Amino acid sequence: MTLSFIDHLETALRETPPKQKGQRTRERLKIATAKVLEQRGYHAMRVSDITASAEVAEGSFYMYFKDKTDASITVLTEFLHSFLNLEVKTAGHRSAFDAIRATNRRWLSVCRANAGLMRCILQVGDEEPAFARLSQHANRTWYERVVQGLSRRRGGADAEPTFLAAYLLGGMMDELVRRLIIYPDPELHQLAAAMDADDDAMADAAAVIWLRVFYPEERPPEGLPTAAASLAAWISPPA
Numbered sequence: 365m366t367l368s369f370i371d372h373l374e375t376a377l378r379e380t381p382p383k384q385k386g387q388r389t390r391e392r393l394k395i396a397t398a399k400v401l402e403q404r405g406y407h408a409m410r411v412s413d414i415t416a417s418a419e420v421a422e423g424s425f426y427m428y429f430k431d432k433t434d435a436s437i438t439v440l441t442e443f444l445h446s447f448l449n450l451e452v453k454t455a456g457h458r459s460a461f462d463a464i465r466a467t468n469r470r471w472l473s474v475c476r477a478n479a480g481l482m483r484c485i486l487q488v489g490d491e492e493p494a495f496a497r498l499s500q501h502a503n504r505t506w507y508e509r510v511v512q513g514l515s516r517r518r519g520g521a522d523a524e525p526t527f528l529a530a531y532l533l534g535g536m537m538d539e540l541v542r543r544l545i546i547y548p549d550p551e552l553h554q555l556a557a558a559m560d561a562d563d564d565a566m567a568d569a570a571a572v573i574w575l576r577v578f579y580p581e582e583r584p585p586e587g588l589p590t591a592a593a594s595l596a597a598w599i600s601p602p603a
Contacts, residue, residue, distance in 0.1 A: 367476075367478075369443050370402060370478075373394060373398060377395065393429070393435065395417075396416075397414050397432075397436060400414055401436060402481050403480060411431070411435075433491075436488055437495050440484060445502060449502060449505060460575060460578070461579075461582065461585060465568055465571040468567035468568070468571050469563075469567040469568075471537060472540075472564075479545050483547070486546070506534065511523065517579075533573070533577060559591040559594070561589060568589055568591070572596045572599065
């Protein structure tokens with residue numbers, strides 16, 4: 365499965381193109397919008413940039429979208445609901461830590477592959493309250509999945525405190541992505557370099573915290589990257 369939303373859209377158009385020419389043109393404009401958002405950002409993007417990328421006349425754009433905001437919201441909504449929220453299959457994992465690690469690693473990998481689009485979610489949300497609410501709802505859907513998974517593993521969970529923990533830890537992951545990828549924080553990058561921590565190692569370090577909160581009776585596995593192993597040793601309860 366591709367990590368790039370743009371590759372995902374291009375593959376869909378190539379392998380299962382709509383039968384009607386107008387719908388194919390609309391899909392090309394969506395792909396072009398995604399490319400320009402990724403490369404230039406929402407604020408700098410112009411309709412002419414989209415139509416040039418799609419190789420269609422500028423007048424054709426307005427047959428499908430009102431303006432660049434309409435096109436951006438259409439693309440970013442699909443990105444949020446049909447791509448970012450794809451569930452990680454963890455049937456082969458043997459522990460809670462493995463499941464958490466797989467989810468965290470995919471999240472950072474997807475954000476890395478779509479850094480410009482992730483930035484545009486924030487940019488459009490600042491200007492369009494309705495889209496900001498859609499983004500919040502996407503987060504809520506993911507938190508519900510976390511709570512459901514925890515309930516299955518633990519045989520039931522107190523919903524309200526579990527949701528609160530999911531919001532707190534989810535906020536941690538959002539801020540990590542923001543500082544690591546979307547708006548890079550030089551001091552965080554220096555710390556990561558000092559601890560020899562790439563994206564996977566940072567995902568594993570975050571998984572140590574998730575495990576400590578949701579499965580305090582379990583211990584992280586041996587052989588973790590340095591950053592995750594150091595954190596696990598620091599926060600582990602006394603034997």
